[in-house]
Amino acid sequence: MLHPQTTLLINVIQKLSLARELETIISLVKDTARDLTEADGASFILQDNDHCFYVDENAIAPLWKGKRFPMSICIGGWVMLNRQPVIITNVFGDNRIPFEAYEPTFVKSLAVVPIRTQAPVGAIGVYWSRHHCATAEQIQTLQALADSTSIAMENVQIYSQLEQRVQERTLALESANQSLKQEITERKRAEEEVRRLSVTDELTGLYNRRGFLFLAEQQWKLAHRHKTLYVLVFLDLDGLKKVNDTYGHEIGDRMISDLATLLKNNLRESDIIGRVGGDEFVIFALKKFGDSQELTKRLQLAINQFNLQEKRVYQLSASIGIVDCHPCENCSLEKYMANADAAMYMQKRAKKQARV
Structure with a gap:
């Protein structure tokens, strides 16, 4: 019998494979990350040039949703730059943490994994209101979620590109169809004019x-x-x-x-x-x-x-x-x-x- 966390991960991976919008992915991932690790909060972080953008969160109290931090002073940025997960059991005892950003929050411990280990595009962070050391199993499960997230994001991009191509092709076909209709209309008009001229005297308008x-x-x-x-x-x-x-x-x-x-x-x-x-x-x-x-x-x-x-x-x-x-x-x-x-x-x- 599968472990409940494994079942949850499998189910969300299936849902991610069907996602066609980034918003759907973000919503699934932030909720699932918190459930998988039994954390008090979870954030979905994207790289925005040289900043970390905290896109969305699921937490017992507000964290940093909608805020941007330089990658050089953000733990999410450290994970993306170093392309590896991080576990911090005491956020106020680690110099990689910007204390002024964490002091107003409930966060005491955290773990962050990169979304895509080669050239990361984002990160998933989970947070606890108590001192907690994330287990190897939790990190492994969280990284599996991040890897599936990376694939889902690539699929969304591909789908979006394909959809754009389809739209462009559809517009091109509609334009061609409109041109064809116009040509047919003009041809019919010309044929009618030819027929009219073939039975009509041009000078008087009477029948020839x-x-x-x-x-x-x-x-x-x-x-x-x-x-x-x-x-x-x-x-x-x-x-x-x-x-x-x-x-x-x-x-x-x-x-x-x-x-x-x-x-x-x-x-x-x-x-x-x-x-x-x-x-x-x-x-x-x-x-x-x-x-x-x-x-x-x-x-x-x-x-x-x-x-x-x-x-x-x-x-x-x-x-x-x-x-x-x-x-x-x-x-x-x-x-x-x-x-x-x-x-x-x-x-x-x-x-x-x-x-x-």
Whole structure:
């Protein structure tokens, strides 16, 4: 059967092996040192440059907790400097003891062992209020505690370093992850912009030919399913070449943009509008008029109002062709576009003949 002191030492060594903070070690060691030696007090001392720092204590009365003493006049310093334990049965009969520090205390006898015999980092001191000579067994047990304390302190330092590395690595990974998220967001934004540009006319913001055909085809499929009538309108901006030649392409671009804005302002959001050529526009709209030509009249009226209200060096004018799109007919959207284009050219020729 193990001696109670041995059992106590084994238990505390196990606890020290699991300690992850210096405060935990200090608390365990000061309490255990006093119990192992049946002393009236115990101190945990750390080397602080050329001073002994009395970090904490467990005693029947206050000792030196929180105080610092030069190593040259402190018995704890003597133990660390000489790397060996010390036993003093009468503190007032040993010239290594600073009497003025001990006189106010209960201490009559003491024993101190170094924490780590090679390059000590601290010491454990135990004190008695009576004259007592620490036994070899007590010193051996106390030194075993000090050796385990040294290992535990090294483990805490290693654990702290590892924890710091983990934190630094975690921060680095979080930073990399954040950068990756930002890159993904920027890439998605760029992809969306590419997709937008791939179906949008940059000058007017309307759909280009590709975008118009894609959306109109989807709408045309729904029209087939629900037997819904649509109209397809083809517009050609009159006089664009003359404006470009006379005033330059910047004014010509403004003329194109004016017509695009006019169309957007006078059609429903559900209507699909596209610029499919330099001066060519196309509209795919739900038919809600008794006569398809009513839409043509509305657009022509809007153009006339624009010319009256806006002071431009040009007059907006458009040749318009319109066809009904019947879902029951076996006709493609591009065929309807061709028919509307043909109707537009008929109107354009009629305008030229009227001017002649």
